[in-house]
Amino acid sequence: MTSLPATVPIFEMAGVAFSALRPPRSVIGEDICWTVQPGEYWAIAGLHGSGKSDFLLMTAGLMAPVRGTYRFLGEEMPIFDEARLAHRLRLGLVFDGGQPFNRLTVRENIALPLRYHENLDTAEADARLDAMIEHLGLSEWANTPTGGLGRNVQKKVGLARALILRPEVLLLDNPLGGLDFRHSDWWLRTLDQLSKGEEVLPGKPMTLIVTTADIRPWKGRAGHFALLANRRFSALGDWSGVEGATPEMMKELLPREPGGVDASALI
């Protein structure tokens, strides 16, 4: 894969509106103007039902925007034709639950995109697979079907499967959702490493976009924040932008916790 010219933005959206995947045709976000430069690390906050996952699916090119123009590394999205597929594969997507193929083992899940796109047999794919499986701590479950594994392992399989094609941009849908403190910490550290180009994919700093229902864990890690609420996308800048958000935005960013504790006091 070629390296990016510094002047070409990763994402450029102008007046974009997007719909829900299910049920289709209902517009859930519009008038989005957003630009992401190479190497940036974004955290997009929004409550459940705000359309974060659908926004990420649209950004990943799985569905077309309803209106507006959207370019990924200078190319119009979405890309469905085979001839430009290599361009789209410079972008990886990790689903909320990892979305592994339940009938395949962990190893087969991770190997599938590699073997499909590079036409490799099982033995030829093994070297790259073993390194990825070891880096992400999946060796213990390598030959286990993913259907019966825990949420944390399934999410890791989703991450490994996206990384095996060595994308330049990684979109992650709610990576900390449903995880305990220990696993959340592992994900935050791993994403830091990916952002800096260390450990998992050394020498390859990655552009990261994560969506989250709780923005606090990303303080000091992500460099850019945005809010998706009431069908609007608001880029807030760095953490000071989060602290300076309007009270209405604060309610979405830092919702009051059950029992009446104001979560904004915890930041």
Place this chain on the structure above:
Amino acid sequence: MQSGDASASDPPRATYWPRPPLPRSWTNRLGLNLLRFLETVHGLGAFALITLGVVISKFRLARQVIWPAVTREISRSGSRLLPMFLYVAVVLGLLVIGQSVSWLTRVGAINYLGGIMVIVVVRELGPLVAGLLVLARVGTANVIELGTARALGEVEALEALGIDPIHYLVVPRVIGMALGVFSLTVYLILGALISGYLWAFIQDVPLQPGEYFRQLANSLGGMDFVLLALKTLAFGFIIAIVTCYHGLAQPLRLEEVSQATVRAVAQSVIACVLIDALFIILYLAS
């Protein structure tokens, strides 16, 4: 980094498609069902054409992944079903040939046996029974597997990885099922014809094996082999297309998978009977 806020204008309400009006009379109901039928035919036709297009355009793509999958599907729709098919062949031989031989002997029409067997077993019952058994054993599993995968978001995961779901999930099933129905039909016909004679032999029917097989050979023409191959391949193809379409081609929730399976089975049976009727015309014309 350059970024901007969303528009400050008041956003319009979400747009929803209007629900179709409820049928208020039998004409409305008939019209609604006719529209649904046409929509299904349109969807199945488009899905079949897309699948054929993918088979041709991606024939050489990802062979290390696709061809092992084709082999698995041939095994699943073919060789693994062989014991059940041999059992059905024996039963079919008893039901059709054993009884026919016995009755034809009583009325002195045993010379017509070959022609009757070719029409009943080779042209009609063999392919149809094979198709319906493969539908029951593998077609239903197709809808459930693909429908569950669809409901769990695995299809979106494939698309995110740049893997064409038609190429990875449908093409192996279509090739496997077409070849599976063809092969199993051949075994079913051979098994039924042989076991049928054995049942007749047990009943002391005065028909020598040489005479029995000579009658069969005389009744079979070259067109029978060609049309048998085409018919069974068409059965396998259409069963795979209908079952994959219902599992894959539309968004499903887990609780909708059972309904999709029922629809797929009913439509596969109707499609196979229609193809069968088409081939009757070809047989009569040949």
